[in-house]
Amino acid sequence: MKLIADENQLKWIYERLAAEIIERNKGMENCALVGIRTRGVYIAEKLKDLFKEKYGVDIPKGILDITLYRDDLSISTHYPELKSTEIDFSVDDKNIILVDDVLYTGRTVRAALDAIMDLGRPKTIQLCVLVDRGHRELPIQADYVGKRIQTSKKERIHVKVKEYDGKDEIYISENVKLK
Amino acid sequence: MKFNRKDLVSIRDLTKEEIEFILEQAQSFKEINERVIKKVPTLRGKTVVTCFYEPSTRTRLSFEVAAKRLSADTLNFSASTSSVKKGETFLDTLKNIEALKSDVVIIRHPASGATKFASKILKASVVNAGDGINEHPTQALLDAFTILEKKGRIKGLNIIIAGDILHSRVARSNIFLLTKLGANVKVYAPPMMMPRDIEKTGVKIVKDFRDEIKEADVVMMLRVQLERQNKALFPSIREYAKFFGFKKEYLENLKNDAIIMHPGPMNRGVEISSEVADSDKSVILEQVENGIAVRMAILYLLIGSGGES
Structure with missing residues (x-):
């Protein structure tokens, strides 16, 4: 197990991500955050707080569950438990900032894009991830990346958020059994 | 799970x-x-x-x-x-x-x-x-879902199921479900529509409907199932409505936050009066949704x- 970022380093990462998003979306007009369950939701919440504290802008935040859009349902024998999607604003004409913890194969993001498109027609969708670990299986890239980490497929990235896991940190372990 | x-x-x-x-x-x-x-x-x-x-x-x-x-x-x-x-x-x-x-x-x-x-x-x-x-398990599940949505819980609620208990699969599924989840369930029916030994399922029998609905959080009315009776179990529809229907004058006996349910299709004016079915306590269309x-x-x-x- 190897520590990649501790609480202090993560603080800087979050602040840099917030600054980059602000810079690209001048004034944050018509912007909204959408966090992908589970940890993307807490990361989106942190960004929302930063926008408010440091830049004085308050933007809506929604929660997306991508279970019903997964591409492995057709080959899985047991469907995962569904948690609800909670997006109480219209996505039409919005600049959606999609937030997830780790970008890996890109399949989760593909599902999330379809899920958002089923809710309406956003103006843009931008992707913000805390970690990009490579090994994409689909042509998907992030607009904002907290940390790029070179990994092998055997390794596993653990993103922890205080509100859910009790601490803020990122570490890497080598415990994945490859099929 | x-x-x-x-x-x-x-x-x-x-x-x-x-x-x-x-x-x-x-x-x-x-x-x-x-x-x-x-x-x-x-x-x-x-x-x-x-x-x-x-x-x-x-x-x-x-x-x-x-x-x-x-x-x-x-x-x-x-x-x-x-x-x-x-x-x-x-x-x-x-x-x-x-x-x-x-x-x-x-x-x-x-x-x-x-x-x-x-x-x-x-x-x-x-x-x-x-x-x-x-x-009729999916009906009981959607009824429970509606109760949960309206009351926030099922455990400990006073629920009265009234009507043709004997012929009602909705009543049976609801009795099984609501008692499993810890509700206090009572049933009310004309004597010839009350199954024998119904109390073994864990429910109590309502003696005075008009009086006992005062304590109820949920009142669930059942349809009179004319198609499942091989002989008439009551003399006339009017008599059923008079003695076993939910009439509008009963509404004032209900608690403010009580809800009225019906699995449909309703026989308006028989087991439930139109005023009751369309009152603000009725959640009948929410059940459908x-x-x-x-x-x-x-x-x-x-x-x-x-x-x-």
């Missing part, structure tokens, strides 16, 4: 945890019905057949729309317009439906136990949409259970 059932045949078979899990999942599905585009791609390529040997409006439409919102293909079979009229047996019909490579078969049948029988024959998942006077989310959850869970029984 893992849901490991091939079929949903009865509430009696389910554990409290399974019931709570279905209700929780239904909560997650409800949001889809409030979207502009009410459809998700989850059950693409799956086939859902409704196979009804009795008339139905709500249940069949509700299952069909639930399947369609999950992107499954739906086929509808009604005995009244099918080869059953030419003498085809239930078993042969089931085998033919199986040959269509269906994933879920939703069955309503006048014989109690018909869906249990079908579930043993078919490899596909079977959902009971009402079998004789036995059970919630039925879709509950049935979406059931289709998702059964197809996604890995086909284990």
Whole structure:
């Protein structure tokens, strides 16, 4: 197990991500955050707080569950438990900032894009991830990346958020059994 | 939790945890019905057949729309317009439906136990949409979902179920479900429509309906089932309405936050007066709306259970 970022380093990462998003979306007009369950939701919440504290802008935040859009349902024998999607604003004409913890194969993001498109027609969708670990299986890239980490497929990235896991940190372990 | 059932045949078979899990999942599905585009791609390529040997409006439409919102293909079979009229047996019909490579078969049948029988024959998942006077599990689940939504809990609530308890599969499924979840259930019926030994199911008998509804959080009225009586069990409809119906003057006896339910179809002016059915305490149309989310959850869970029984 190897520590990649501790609480202090993560603080800087979050602040840099917030600054980059602000810079690209001048004034944050018509912007909204959408966090992908589970940890993307807490990361989106942190960004929302930063926008408010440091830049004085308050933007809506929604929660997306991508279970019903997964591409492995057709080959899985047991469907995962569904948690609800909670997006109480219209996505039409919005600049959606999609937030997830780790970008890996890109399949989760593909599902999330379809899920958002089923809710309406956003103006843009931008992707913000805390970690990009490579090994994409689909042509998907992030607009904002907290940390790029070179990994092998055997390794596993653990993103922890205080509100859910009790601490803020990122570490890497080598415990994945490859099929 | 893992849901490991091939079929949903009865509430009696389910554990409290399974019931709570279905209700929780239904909560997650409800949001889809409030979207502009009410459809998700989850059950693409799956086939859902409704196979009804009795008339139905709500249940069949509700299952069909639930399947369609999950992107499954739906086929509808009604005995009244099918080869059953030419003498085809239930078993042969089931085998033919199986040959269509269906994933879920939703069955309503006048014989109690018909869906249990079908579930043993078919490899596909079977959902009971009402079998004789036995059970109607999805109705009980959507009733429980509606109660939960309105009252925030089921445990400890005072619930009165009133009407033709003897012939009501809705009442049976609800009694099993609500007592499992810890509600105080009472039943009220004309003596000839009250099953013997009903108290063994854990319910109490209401003596004075008008008085006892004062304590009720939920009053569930049942339809008088004229089609299931081989002889008249009461002298006239007017007399039933007078002594066993929910009349408008009873409304003032209800608690402010009490709710009135009815599984439909209603006989207005018989078991429930129009003023009661249309009052602000009535949640009858919300029951119908919630039925879709509950049935979406059931289709998702059964197809996604890995086909284990």
